[in-house]
Amino acid sequence: MSAPKKLYTLDASNVKATRQGFGKGLLDASEGSKDVFVLTADLEGSTNVTAFKEKYPKRFINVGVAEQVMAGTAAGLASEGFSVVMTSFAVFNPGRNWDFVRAQIALNNLSVVVVGSHAGLATGEDGATHQALEDVALMRSLPTMTVLSPCDFHEAASLTKQAIALKKPVYLRLARQKTPFIFSAHEKFTIGKAKTLVKGSDATLLTTGITCDQALLASELLFKYAKLSVSVVHHGSLKPFDTQSVAGIKHKHIFTFEDHNIVGGLGSCAAETMAECGHRAKLVRIGTTSFGQSGDYASLYKKYGLDAKSVALRICKEMRPTAYASFARKIKTLKL
């Protein structure tokens, strides 16, 4: 066992939401362009498109509480040459208008970025109806869809610009909560390529979206209190998925960790890859297996096993069952 090498660290002094990064990326992408058109289903403020609206009022429409017409209109606009970005909460977009996304956007292969904000349990107090835990599963299954899941502000900004430039159907999954910066403004991101954040020697923890900061904390806890050296690899792109990155893992234990159901998201991406390349490692998928409920972000993550301590305990139990009780005692009262 060797100490994990940290290639990136959390910047807890800089805390912003991925939806804010999207708002910035949208403005950057629209600079000098006459083609970007933004639609929202009455969630202008929450999805951070107000600044776009103020700068380009002729290319912004709030369709009202009407996600289906938003998707159909987006497709119609895109068929005439616009690069369309349409925003709402992930439960409604693509949840409510999935037939439109499938038949009008994906089947027609049109230039529309579907922005599903407030995804995951992290949405918090609004409760189960507003916590999208199935959206990645829906969108990954569409043949022409790219699925992106940034972990921090800067990655969100970069992936937004790339998504618009692709001029194809893209799903961009964002979160409500403010989370620490992991990357700098100069970091380069490539769709289809994972980023190794920590290099460890005992196991690999794959993560996606805003659970990244909890993954990094879990890796620290595991080394400090259980002498387990765990790599952390972030997948900002779930489709195309960096299969080579997973196929090349040398460890005997691979864990996936996401604020999404364990069916159809990152866990399934890893399972599919491992099965197809004959990977001999054991896979453990950490994510949700039920609907959520109302609560604050931190309490929800703790209850549903998505906080750093729960993830670390899960990994320790799997890999060092005899050390589990002692590890649990050590980290129980730690304030992270």
Next chain:
Amino acid sequence: MLRKKEHKELTHKSYELRKEILKMIYEAKSGHPGGSFSIIDVLTILYNKVLKHDPKVPSWKLRDRVILSAGHICPALYATLADQGYFPKSKLKTLRKLGSGLQGHPELHHLPGVENTGGPLGQGIPFAVGKALALKTRNIPSKIYCVTSDGEHQEGSSWEAIGLAAHHKLSNLCVIVDRNNIQIGGKVEEQMALRKLKSKYHAFGWNVVDINGHNLNLIYDAFRYFKIHKRKKPFCIVAHTILGKGVSFMQDDSKWHGSAPNKEQLDKALAELDKKQKKHVLFFDLKKRGIFK
């Protein structure tokens, strides 16, 4: 009003197109003849007298666009497009066959002249609204014509789009409703009544006219009114039609919404259409000669 000679020619053409529709559905062994027959008179006028388009340049930027929201009645569209010269008539017999551009429900990018993917009902008006907004934003003066069925007005998404179009004063948008009062389950007004469609559209902020959807003169006048009206409102033509119009054993029977004829039924229908076509043309000639006033 159409000129008498035009009226005669277009009547003749509408019967020809009906024959083509039925032959292609027979060949495919599946399809939707009933609605295809109820809308074909509207399409005949639209493509021959109203639409600004060039079949040799299907992507001409200044063309008018036709959205077929009721995608299942695509045999009517395909027959019309072939007649206009968008693709060879020989392709009509490939309807619904593997590898054919004539998909069972039309898809964008598959065939020249097809402007949208239709099939899931209630998606065409939203798509048409997007196109209308795009043209308005780019200051392109072309029109959007969206052909819908009455049944698809049971889909809530249609009404989302109807509201949005009026809110944005999309006066470049014309929706045509094939009001044949038939859906798979039977009569629309008995399954889930739409009641006064004209009043509903009006309440949503549209200009609306009701017409007999088989009267070529009235269809033509309705389209002309759309093109010249100055009000900043989208326009709806509620075309009252008969499912299966033209073939007596198909008319008004929900069975013919989505069934293909067998050989015997095909021959019987073609014979009836032939007879009616000759009779109508004869009628025009006799009228011209003053035999009928």
